[in-house]
Amino acid sequence: MSRSINLAVIPGDGIGQEVVAQGLKVLSAVLPQDVKLETKAYDLGAQRWHRTGETLPDAELESLKNHDAILLGAIGDPSVPSGVLERGLLLKLRFAFDHYVNLRPSKLFPNTTTPLAGRPDIDFVVVREGTEGPYTGNGGSLRTGTPAEVATEVSLNTAYGVERVVRDAFARAAARPRKKLTLVHKNNVLVYAGHLWKNIFDRVAQEYPDVTTDYLHVDAATIFFVTQPERFDVIVTDNLFGDILTDLAAAVSGGIGLAASGNINPTGDFPSMFEPVHGSAPDIAGTGKADPTATILSVALLLRHLGFEPEAVRIEEAVSADLAGRDGTFRTTDEIGDTLAVRVAG
Numbered sequence: 001m002s003r004s005i006n007l008a009v010i011p012g013d014g015i016g017q018e019v020v021a022q023g024l025k026v027l028s029a030v031l032p033q034d035v036k037l038e039t040k041a042y043d044l045g046a047q048r049w050h051r052t053g054e055t056l057p058d059a060e061l062e063s064l065k066n067h068d069a070i071l072l073g074a075i076g077d078p079s080v081p082s083g084v085l086e087r088g089l090l091l092k093l094r095f096a097f098d099h100y101v102n103l104r105p106s107k108l109f110p111n112t113t114t115p116l117a118g119r120p121d122i123d124f125v126v127v128r129e130g131t132e133g134p135y136t137g138n139g140g141s142l143r144t145g146t147p148a149e150v151a152t153e154v155s156l157n158t159a160y161g162v163e164r165v166v167r168d169a170f171a172r173a174a175a176r177p178r179k180k181l182t183l184v185h186k187n188n189v190l191v192y193a194g195h196l197w198k199n200i201f202d203r204v205a206q207e208y209p210d211v212t213t214d215y216l217h218v219d220a221a222t223i224f225f226v227t228q229p230e231r232f233d234v235i236v237t238d239n240l241f242g243d244i245l246t247d248l249a250a251a252v253s254g255g256i257g258l259a260a261s262g263n264i265n266p267t268g269d270f271p272s273m274f275e276p277v278h279g280s281a282p283d284i285a286g287t288g289k290a291d292p293t294a295t296i297l298s299v300a301l302l303l304r305h306l307g308f309e310p311e312a313v314r315i316e317e318a319v320s321a322d323l324a325g326r327d328g329t330f331r332t333t334d335e336i337g338d339t340l341a342v343r344v345a346g
């Protein structure tokens with residue numbers, strides 16, 4: 001049987017371009033010869049916007065649908081008004097392709113730095129809702145720019161949207177050895193959205209008697225991410241809380257340069273999109289300091305999603321071995337990519 005991967009690549013802005021180049025290098029190196037890899041690069045991001053004023057034209061959105069998956073670097077640049085690309089390109093993709101499961105695993109690899117005492121055993125996954133919450137653009141501003149300005153940014157939560165992501169999280173928890181699922185929200189204050197989440201969570205829990213469940217308010221969850229991260233196995237939460245918690249998760253488990261993610265469309269109606277958790281890091285773009293490992297681990301998630309499990313494991317093992325061997329000597333983005341490409345090929 002001949003196998004192939006038809007991959008869309010959106011390098012995007014800042015370090016996005018640098019880390020995606022390394023991700024592709026490792027992807028090419030890990031694939032067996034009988035797998036045909038076709039890539040198509042999409043020129044989307046700040047440069048395109050400056051040139052044409054476009055963020056994500058319909059023709060490109062249509063074309064992106066024809067791929068097996070998307071590899072994205074990062075979107076956003078200080079030269080573009082805040083939100084234009086983040087909303088008009090990145091979130092537009094996540095919403096248009098119904099990426100309702102934003103999967104963000106955290107693992108403390110050997111020999112990596114953590115600010116936490118005692119190197120706790122961190123191995124959890126955040127299932128962040130990806131299409132609703134306060135990120136839908138459901139807001140507005142009155143008397144803009146005046147001292148009497150009023151702004152709203154309403155969090156949208158539908159029973160349909162919450163139930164499908166909660167179900168996905170229960171299924172993931174049931175498939176893991178510890179079988180534990182924590183709902184994180186803020187239902188002591190956000191009573192409407194919070195109770196919708198909690199009620200659906202409790203109802204679906206009845207179908208999973210083997211899964212231990214837990215609930216934490218998001219503020220308390222931040223305490224436990226730092227003091228007791230080993231208590232977490234699978235976490236399900238809304239779009240905003242999940243965004244914030246996963247940067248914190250990255251910071252305690254080796255750094256933002258190691259944090260991978262997948263924007264999954266579980267129904268397979270649209271291509272899923274894989275990207276590092278971090279952004280375009282304008283402060284280090286062009287310096288060679290960007291760690292491409294997060295993107296390379298996102299490539300592993302992409303391969304697993306497409307059914308290339310052995311290749312995904314090879315990348316994860318190569319990263320683990322590479323991190324174990326790091327002695328603190330600075331290596332450029334390219335050097336890390338080259339090393340990992342050699343490791344996965346060997």
Ligand SMILES: NC(=O)C1=CN([C@@H]2O[C@H](COP(=O)(O)OP(=O)(O)OC[C@H]3O[C@@H](n4cnc5c(N)ncnc54)[C@H](O)[C@@H]3O)[C@@H](O)[C@H]2O)C=CC1
Nearest residue numbers: 074075076077086256257277278279280281283284290291
């Ligand atoms: N998925 C995406 O495309 C995302 C885009 N952004 C956008 O990126 C731009 C910058 O956002 P920030 O808030 O500064 O977040 P950021 O994640 O780009 O950077 C935060 C800090 O982490 C460091 N960092 C990030 N990735 C790193 C890597 N691979 N290796 C080493 N250090 C790394 C940066 O140097 C910076 O000090 C903004 O325009 C923002 O909207 C932010 C987050 C996600």
Ligand SMILES: CC(C)CC(=O)C(=O)O
Nearest residue numbers: 076086087090091243277
């Ligand atoms: C730039 C945001 C829209 C995305 C973000 O910070 C994230 O998905 O982690």
Ligand SMILES: [Mg+2]
Nearest residue numbers: 243244247277
């Ligand atoms: Mg974020």
